Structures are given as structure tokens and as C-alpha cells.
Amino acid sequence: MNDFLNQIRLVGDWLTSSKQWHGDDGIPHRLLEHLTYSGISLFFAALIGLAFGLLVGHTGRGAFAVASVANLARAIPTFGLVVLVVTLAGLSTTPVLVALVALAVPPILINTFEGVRGVDPATRDAARGVGMTEWEVLVRVEVPMALPLILLGLRVAAIQVVATATVAAYPGLGGLGRFIVDGLSRNDYELVIGGSTVVVVLALVVQVAFTALRRVVVSPGLRVSPTKS
Numbered sequence: 001m002n003d004f005l006n007q008i009r010l011v012g013d014w015l016t017s018s019k020q021w022h023g024d025d026g027i028p029h030r031l032l033e034h035l036t037y038s039g040i041s042l043f044f045a046a047l048i049g050l051a052f053g054l055l056v057g058h059t060g061r062g063a064f065a066v067a068s069v070a071n072l073a074r075a076i077p078t079f080g081l082v083v084l085v086v087t088l089a090g091l092s093t094t095p096v097l098v099a100l101v102a103l104a105v106p107p108i109l110i111n112t113f114e115g116v117r118g119v120d121p122a123t124r125d126a127a128r129g130v131g132m133t134e135w136e137v138l139v140r141v142e143v144p145m146a147l148p149l150i151l152l153g154l155r156v157a158a159i160q161v162v163a164t165a166t167v168a169a170y171p172g173l174g175g176l177g178r179f180i181v182d183g184l185s186r187n188d189y190e191l192v193i194g195g196s197t198v199v200v201v202l203a204l205v206v207q208v209a210f211t212a213l214r215r216v217v218v219s220p221g222l223r224v225s226p227t228k229s
Contacts, residue, residue, distance in 0.1 A: 014194040033174035038165045041097050042158055045104030053112025058138050070106040096168045104157035111153025115146025147218050155210035162203050
């Protein structure tokens, strides 16, 4: 128990030390790098996942292919993908971004597809009956009704990316994972635990941000806890 309390105290001292908040090795700089990798990855994953999810969910064509590709992507080990792409493309940000995009696409794609497909067919027919085009049906009817599941997919993807972006440190890049990698190499567990704590806090902040966003953009009548992931 005393050892545990000592570790907590050491981590607290590390987090509150002024040197951890300045310079290229400080928390703000590493956090900015981490957010950059995560944000770029989530942006491209959202473009891919939302586009195909909306298209397939609206038309119903290619549903089996989407589910198969998404499930296959889920089975790919992220770190193994980083190592593979580093070997093929060289040491750069590319392997990290490719791996994180591959990780983030499946939950966005599946939840978007399921959300649009789950809209009541009678609602679609009524929208078409009042003269809406297929584009208007998608944008004005299906997307608003599918929004809880779409946001869930984005939230799951964002948390996974933020947590997994620590792999950026393994091929020699930055981010919060740098604390963990450097700490392990030096047997400095204070650095490892401190870096891990910052990653966990960031993931919790992302969770809270998406919860707040859901309350703002989702109609009160649709705020039923979704179950897809």
C-alpha cells in the first residue's frame, strides 16, 4: 500500500513539475503532436467511413461487403500494421496515420450504415411522397434520425485513436507515447505512469466532449442510448 501511495506521489510530482510543461519534451508539445496525429487520422477516417456508410445505408447496395471489410479491418493489429508500413514506406508519419485511419474507419462505417439502414421505411416513403429527392431524403430525414449512432461511431473511433496514437512513438515519432517508450527504455516507471495518465485523461475529455455534442445536435426524442459499436 505504501509503495502504491509513493508511486501516486511521484507521478503527482512529475505532472506538477514545471519542466514537464516547457520545451519540446514537455506535456504541451507532446500533447499537440498527439492531437495532430489523432485529428488527421480521425478526419480521413470520417471521410471514408461516413461516405461509404451513408451511401450503402441509403441504397442498401454492398451491405455485405461493407460489413466484411469493416470486420476484417477490426482484426488487423494496429502495431503490426505500423511495423509493416514502416518497412514498406520508411520512417515517417505515413505508417502511423495509415494504421490509425484503418483502426478508426470500422466503427464509423458500421454505425453510420446501421443508423441509416435502421430508419423506418415508412418515414422514407412519406418523405418521397411529399416530393423530396433522394439527396433530401438522406440529408433531411435519414441523417438526423441516424445521428445518435453516427456520433457513437465517431466517439468510439476518436477514443480508440487517442489511446492508440501512442504507437506513434515506436517508429521514433512524437506524441504522448514518447513518455511511455522513453520511460520503458530507462526503467523510469514514473515517466511511464505519468504519460499513461495523460493519455487516459485525454480519452476521458474526448468522451465528455462527444457526450456534450450529442446533447446539442441530437433531437431530444432520439436520445435513446444506442447499442451499436
